[in-house]
Amino acid sequence: MTKSVIIIGSGVGGAGIGALLAHEGFNVKLFEKNKLIGGRFSSYKTEDGWNLDVGCHLIANCEKGTIGEILRVCEEPDEKIQWKYARKPGPKFFYNGEFISLPRDMVKFNFGQKSIGPLMKFYDDVVKTKQDRIEELMYTSIHDFVASYTSDPKVGAMLAYYCGLYFVTDQETSAGEWIYCQQDLMKNRSSGFPQGGTIAVPKAYCDIIKEHGGEVYTDVPVEKILIENNIAKGVKLKDGRNIEADIIISNVGIKDLVLKLVGEEHFEPDFIQKIKTYKYSLATLMLKIALDKKITEENMIMYLSFDQIVNEAKRLNLIPGSENMSDEEFMEHVSFDTITKARGSPEFKDYVPPKHFAVFLPIVSNLDPTSAPEEKQLIFAGSGAPASNEEILNYDKWADSIMNSVKDIFPNIEDHIIWTKITTPQDINSFAGKFGNVIGIGQTIDQVGKNRPPQELPGIKNIYECSADTGSHGIGGELAADSALRLYNKLTGKKIPLFEAKNKQ
Structure with a gap:
């Protein structure tokens, strides 16, 4: 008998497990709360012809990693997603x-x-x-x-x-x-970029769902998961409809699944406490810069300024007596982590460095020409910034800090700027949740390996979490794809060739 599956969310984990199970013959229905699929991998077109990504700006292993492995397990060609590597020139x-x-x-x-x-x-x-x-x-x-x-x-x-x-x-x-x-x-x-924007990945997966008889619904929020006698029976949609299924798979993140969609009343206090203590990864602020001409042939630039580290450490007065030290001597006494922790202290809560000392710049239109109109160029410049769901932070100052670092690389860039758009942690939170962090549950030393959040929930049958939170290995979206492959293995018993090859190394 064909099993029915409801999937909540169309990020890489949700759309990925949907594609895998639909290909295997499961009856899949996927519900996405937003008008666009993809979560952090979503992209959207502007009226003036630019294609902008929401929350992902480079993929570590393209088709050679877990994202491509989902296509291979679904017997789809690698070419279902067109890729361009960050090579010639390299990073x-x-x-x-x-x-x-x-x-x-x-x-x-x-x-x-x-x-x-x-x-x-x-x-x-x-x-x-x-x-x-x-x-x-x-x-x-x-x-x-x-x-x-x-x-x-x-x-x-x-x-x-x-x-x-x-x-x-x-x-x-x-x-x-x-x-x-x-x-x-x-x-x-x-490492590289999908042509057509990062939405090309969840779109390919959702196409597989539909090609195998499944259904994908957008702008249809799920309000609650229905539990009877400790068994997941279906979902209640925001419009009031109840939809039943044999298996419920969440792609919303382990915290929202347990605390909101299911509810604390269904679990032991120790498990709820564990869920609440999971720490999210850090947040980023992304400056999207549209230019009237091409100013670089590079594909990916990583800006790093030790001078800015020294300046910020001195500004924070981390080393007493440092005013008489040379920069080299000062660097002997300070670590990057010391600065990071100091910046998180209450007395420096509102401090923003004049220049950000570490900025990641994918030259998006060099990697994906569809992202910019002809003869124009699109550059993303991103770096760490505080995330908060409780207050409005001065993200304009953080954007200025990042832009000042970009000017070190391209001194005349302002002469060619058509517009800039800022994607803040709060923007990401409003679209994909998790307080605007980049990945989900962070890959910290106490949250990796056997300490990653579980895919199955204790005491409740037929419900699973499939997202970056429950992936074992990988960077960003590849962590979510890892989770989808592992859940597919769990539900079908079928082996994953990529994992088998890794285990033999």
């Missing part, structure tokens, strides 16, 4: 007025001579780390792991930038998870 750092390619130009970072050898050994060890050692390092921070190689604060700052991929600080990022993802990045060399 570059911008530091001290020049572009730097790693590892070739590493010396241009002016690391101490004592750090170059240990840093090269660190990267060599990362490539060669075996699966059992990765598991051992899951609950060690990347900060502590790197400290076993070098104490150079510039190295720490650069690694902290990479930790921003997971939107947690270097003190909290799992070394094991970081190594797991870095190995995939180094092996696949396929």
